[in-house]
Amino acid sequence: MSLNVGWRVSVSLTGVVLKWLAVPLCFPLLIAVYYGEAVVPFLVTIAVSIAVGTGLDTIEYEDRLGPREAFLMVALAWFSVALVGAIPFVLAGAGSIAHPLNALFESMSGVTTTGATVITDFGNHSRSILMWRQVIQWLGGLGILVFATAILSQIGVGGAQLMESETQTRDINKLSPRIAQTARLLGELYIGLTVALIAILYGLHLTGLAPGMDLYNAVAHPLTTIATAGFSPEPDSIAAFSPIVQWTIVPFMIVGATNFVLIYFALQGDRRRLLDSEEFRFYIALLALLGVVTAVLLFLDESYAGSVESTIRHSVFNTVSIMTTTGYANADFDLWEAGAKHVLFVAMFIGGMAGSTTCSIKTLRWLVVIKGFRRDLFTSIHPEAIRPIRLSGEVIDEDTIRDIYAFALVNVLLFAAATVFVVVDGARAGLVLSEFDAMGAAAATFLNIGPAFGIAGPFGTYEAFPSTTKAVMILLMWVGRIEVIPVLVLFTKAFWTS
Amino acid sequence: MSLNVGWRVSVSLTGVVLKWLAVPLCFPLLIAVYYGEAVVPFLVTIAVSIAVGTGLDTIEYEDRLGPREAFLMVALAWFSVALVGAIPFVLAGAGSIAHPLNALFESMSGVTTTGATVITDFGNHSRSILMWRQVIQWLGGLGILVFATAILSQIGVGGAQLMESETQTRDINKLSPRIAQTARLLGELYIGLTVALIAILYGLHLTGLAPGMDLYNAVAHPLTTIATAGFSPEPDSIAAFSPIVQWTIVPFMIVGATNFVLIYFALQGDRRRLLDSEEFRFYIALLALLGVVTAVLLFLDESYAGSVESTIRHSVFNTVSIMTTTGYANADFDLWEAGAKHVLFVAMFIGGMAGSTTCSIKTLRWLVVIKGFRRDLFTSIHPEAIRPIRLSGEVIDEDTIRDIYAFALVNVLLFAAATVFVVVDGARAGLVLSEFDAMGAAAATFLNIGPAFGIAGPFGTYEAFPSTTKAVMILLMWVGRIEVIPVLVLFTKAFWTS
Numbered sequence A, B: 001m002s003l004n005v006g007w008r009v010s011v012s013l014t015g016v017v018l019k020w021l022a023v024p025l026c027f028p029l030l031i032a033v034y035y036g037e038a039v040v041p042f043l044v045t046i047a048v049s050i051a052v053g054t055g056l057d058t059i060e061y062e063d064r065l066g067p068r069e070a071f072l073m074v075a076l077a078w079f080s081v082a083l084v085g086a087i088p089f090v091l092a093g094a095g096s097i098a099h100p101l102n103a104l105f106e107s108m109s110g111v112t113t114t115g116a117t118v119i120t121d122f123g124n125h126s127r128s129i130l131m132w133r134q135v136i137q138w139l140g141g142l143g144i145l146v147f148a149t150a151i152l153s154q155i156g157v158g159g160a161q162l163m164e165s166e167t168q169t170r171d172i173n174k175l176s177p178r179i180a181q182t183a184r185l186l187g188e189l190y191i192g193l194t195v196a197l198i199a200i201l202y203g204l205h206l207t208g209l210a211p212g213m214d215l216y217n218a219v220a221h222p223l224t225t226i227a228t229a230g231f232s233p234e235p236d237s238i239a240a241f242s243p244i245v246q247w248t249i250v251p252f253m254i255v256g257a258t259n260f261v262l263i264y265f266a267l268q269g270d271r272r273r274l275l276d277s278e279e280f281r282f283y284i285a286l287l288a289l290l291g292v293v294t295a296v297l298l299f300l301d302e303s304y305a306g307s308v309e310s311t312i313r314h315s316v317f318n319t320v321s322i323m324t325t326t327g328y329a330n331a332d333f334d335l336w337e338a339g340a341k342h343v344l345f346v347a348m349f350i351g352g353m354a355g356s357t358t359c360s361i362k363t364l365r366w367l368v369v370i371k372g373f374r375r376d377l378f379t380s381i382h383p384e385a386i387r388p389i390r391l392s393g394e395v396i397d398e399d400t401i402r403d404i405y406a407f408a409l410v411n412v413l414l415f416a417a418a419t420v421f422v423v424v425d426g427a428r429a430g431l432v433l434s435e436f437d438a439m440g441a442a443a444a445t446f447l448n449i450g451p452a453f454g455i456a457g458p459f460g461t462y463e464a465f466p467s468t469t470k471a472v473m474i475l476l477m478w479v480g481r482i483e484v485i486p487v488l489v490l491f492t493k494a495f496w497t498s
C-alpha cells in the first residue's frame, strides 16, 4: 500500500507552526521574570518547540498543499500545539493540571478556544501559568481565523465545512489578491480589536470603575474575549468584576463572533455590507431573542433574586457568552430554573457567524438549513418547481446545501454519541451524572463552548470526570474546533491511498 | 385570498374513511355483547362515524388528488379517526381515559400505532374497551401500509418522506398495475400475517404452553404486533405470558417492520429479493448488534439478576420491540443500568424498514445517510470526483439524498424541541422529570414507540403528565406518524394559496 498523501508538506508546515510557538511563549516567560515566578517551564517549552519545530521543518517536500495535505496539517497543527502547550502546566507541577492528562485537557481546551478547565484551585497557580492559558486561547482564535478561513479556503476545498470561507474569499480577494496579505489583514484586525479592549478595560480601571481589572487582568481577558474562548485567571470568571466591565465585554464577545471580513469593511466605512448581510441580521436577532427569553424566564422565577439591572445583565451576558461560544459567566447559571438553562443549552448549538473565531454550528449554516427546509416544504407541494436558495442575494449551490444539512446532522449525531459515552463512562466510574449535565458537558467540549452545567458548571471544573471521559473530551474539542471533516476524513482508507 | 387547494376531495375522502370505520367498530361491539358489557359506547360511535362520514362524503368535488390534497387528506384522516376513536373511551366512563383529553391521547396513540397509554388501572376497563384499543392500532398499521406506502406514492410526491415508496412502487407495479390492487395485495398480506400469529398463539395456548393466552389475548396481541403498535390489554404487557410466547412474538415484530413488498415476493418464492436487499441486511445487522450489546451490558451488570436464558430473552425482546417501534415489553427496562437504557433510547431513532408498518426514521434513511456521509468524506478530498450513491445497485437521486438528510435533521430538531417542552412544562406544573425521562417520553411519542423511561416506563403510564404536555404529545404522535412533512406543510401559506 503506497501512501498517496503529501504528508511531508503537512508535517513540515506543522513544524513551522511549532517553531513560531516559541515567540508567544516569551510572553508568560516575561511575566514569570517580572513576578519572580518559575521560568524553567517556559524555557524548556521554548526549547522543545524550537527543536521539534525546526526538526520537522527540515523535512523536504515537493508536494502541493492540496485538500488532503491541508486537512492533515490543520489536524496535526492543532494537536501538536496542544501537546507542546501542555508542557508548562506539567513542569510547573502545581495543582490538578500538573497531571499530564489534565495538562493536555487544559491545553487542548485552550488552543481550541473551548475554555473548559480542569483547574480546581486557581490560587495554586502562578500568574505566568494562568497567563499562558490566556495566550494559548488567543493563538487558537488567531489560528482559526487565519488557517481555516483564509488559507484553507484558497485551496479550493468544497463543501459545507468551508462554505463560509468561499463567500468570504470572494470578497476579500477584491481586497487583496494574495493569500498572505489576506491572512495578514484578518490578523491585524484581530490584534487591533484585542488591543482596543485592553485599552478600554485598563482605562476603566484607571478611572476607578473597574477595581479588580488591573493591567494583568486587563490584558488577560481581551485575549480570550476576541477569541470567543472564555478562559479567565479568576475562578469566578467575569463575575469577579464590576457591572460596567461585564457590560463592556458583551459587545466585544459579539464582535468576536461576527464575520471579520464584514467588520473590516465596516471599519473602512462600508457599513452597508454588514447591515445588509442576512446572516448578520439573523445572528443579532437570535442574540436578542435568547437574551429576552432568558430575562423573562428569570423575572418570572420567584426563586431567582436579583435587581432589574442585574437580572437583565445576567441574562444578556450569559446568553451572549454561550451563543458566541465564548464561555465566560457573570452568574452561576447552573442554579437557574429549567427553562433558562435550556435556553443556554440550545444556544450552545447555534454559535456565531462564519468567518469569525466562533465555534459550534454557526448562524450561516442554520440560516441555510431554515431556508432549505422552507424551500423543501414548498417543493413537496410543487414538485416541478425549481427554487434556488439565496443568501444576501446570491444563489447557494445545491451541493453546498446538502453538505450543510450533512454537517448539522453529523454534529448532532456525534454530540449524541458523546453524551452517551459521558453518561455511561461516568456511571462505570461511579460518577452519577444527570443526562442533562452529561449533554451539557458533551456539547460544551465538542462545540467548544467551555462551561456547562452541574460539576462542569460555570464556576465548576471538569477535573472530576473519569480519565477516560477526559481523554475523549480532548478528542471532542479537537474534532469540533477544526469542524469535524478534516479529522473524520483521516480515518478513511481513501484519504491515504486513493 | 382564494384557496388553491382541492380541500373538497380531501374532506370527502376523509368522510369515506370515517364511514368505513363503522365496520371495525362492530368487533368490540360483538365482544361487548358476548361478555354482557356496555354496548352503548360502540353503538353511538358507529352512528357518529356513519353520520359524519356520510355527511362529509356527500361533498362534491372535481379536484384531482394532487400532492396537497393527499397531504391534507392523510392529516385529516388520522386526526378524525383519532377523534371518533376516542368516543367509546369517554362514553364507557371508566378510569382515566373517560376524560376527553386522555381519551384522545389513547385514541391518537392507537391510530398512530404509538402504544403510549394513559390507563392507570387496567382492571377498571371492560374487555370490549380494551379490545377497541387493539383494533384501532391494527387499523392504524393498515392505514400506513395502504395510504402512505401504496396510494401516496402513486401521486408522484417526491422527496424523502415517501422515498421508500418510490422503490417499492416500481417493484409492485410490475406485480399489479392498478393502485387498488396494489393496496389490496399489501392489505391481504397484513391480514394473513395477523391471522397466522393468532393461530400460532392460540395453538400454544391449546397445547398448554401459553397459559394466559386465551382466545381473547391470542386475538388482541397479533393485532398490535404486525402493526408494530404495542398496546396490550395486560398491564404487564408481554411479561404476562410464558417465555415461549415472548420468543414467538419476536420474529413477528421483525416481520411487521420489514418491507411488505419484499415479504410478498419472498412468500411467492422469490427470496433473493429480500436477502439481496441492502436495507434488509442493514436492518437485521442492527437488530443483532443492539441485542448483543444489550445482553453483554446486562450480563456485566452485577445488580441485574437473571438466568442466561431470561437475560438473553429480555435483551432480544426489548431491543427488537423498541427498534421495530412496537413498544411491547417483557421486562421493566426502566430499571436497567444506564448503558442498556441508552441502547434502547438510541434504538428508538432507528426504526424498521421503509414500506412496513414501522415508525421513526427508518433503516432505509439511515443507510442513505451513512452512505452519503462516506461519499461526502471522499469528495472532500477529491472535490472533482462524482460518486453517485447506490442502494441495492440502483442510483439514488441527489435531491432525494438531500431530502433524507433534511428529514433526519428535522426529526432530531423537533425531538429536541419536544424534549425542552416536556421538561419545562413539567417543571411548571410541579412534575420533576429527569432530562433522560423527558427525552424518552418525547421520543416515544414523536417517533411512535410507546413506552419510554421513568413514569412513562414500560409498565407505567403517561397519565401523570400535565394536560398541556399530553396535548402536545397528541400532536407529536400525529405529526410523527404521517412523517412530519404532510403536517408541517399545512402551516405554510404557500400550501393554501400558491
Ligand SMILES: [K+]
Residues within 6 Å of the ligand: A113, A114, A115, A228, A229, A230, A325, A326, A327, A448, A449, A450
Ligand atoms: K469557548
Ligand SMILES: [K+]
Residues within 6 Å of the ligand: B113, B114, B115, B228, B229, B230, B325, B326, B327, B448, B449, B450
Ligand atoms: K409503537
